[in-house]
Amino acid sequence: MELGAPFMARSTMKFVRISKMEFDQIRGLYESVMSQACHGLFFREGHAFGEIIAQIARTDDGDFLTTCGRLIKGRGWIDTIEFEGNVVTTTGSMEVSDCQEVTCHRVRGMLKAIYEMNYDKKFACFEDECESQGAGRCRFRLVEMASKE
Numbered sequence: 001m002e003l004g005a006p007f008m009a010r011s012t013m014k015f016v017r018i019s020k021m022e023f024d025q026i027r028g029l030y031e032s033v034m035s036q037a038c039h040g041l042f043f044r045e046g047h048a049f050g051e052i053i054a055q056i057a058r059t060d061d062g063d064f065l066t067t068c069g070r071l072i073k074g075r076g077w078i079d080t081i082e083f084e085g086n087v088v089t090t091t092g093s094m095e096v097s098d099c100q101e102v103t104c105h106r107v108r109g110m111l112k113a114i115y116e117m118n119y120d121k122k123f124a125c126f127e128d129e130c131e132s133q134g135a136g137r138c139r140f141r142l143v144e145m146a147s148k149e
């Protein structure tokens with residue numbers, strides 16, 4: 001089979017559906033092998049997702065962050081998302097679990113990627129409150145970094 005453009009178009013439009021239960025089990029597996037170190041990998045995964053989402057959003061005429069939020073929501077990562085300057089709040093994150101820690105590492109990575117694309121600057125992204133800790137929503141804070149390297 002020739003790997004031409006039609007094949008690429010078909011293969012990049014494929015999706016898998018993963019249940020929350022399966023998702024939590026995979027997180028447990030990674031944490032059992034790598035402990036907290038896997039959280040950095042989850043964050044980098046999220047950043048990679050965010051870069052692709054940002055590329056898609058750039059082709060849309062609407063407000064960039066709003067479009068990114070719609071795409072993140074559409075992929076099932078969150079139920080709601082609100083942007084207020086450098087603070088982003090979400091509810092219903094796929095990454096929430098009952099563990100009293102902040103857990104939304106992929107969402108944090110996605111937000112970093114889309115803010116960097118939107119402002120063409122480097123950002124750090126912190127999750128200050130998480131539904132996993134019993135908060136009413138997850139609250140992320142984007143902080144501009146000194147220089148883009």
Ligand SMILES: [Zn+2]
Pocket residue numbers: 093095096102103104127129130131132138139
């Ligand atoms: Zn969270």
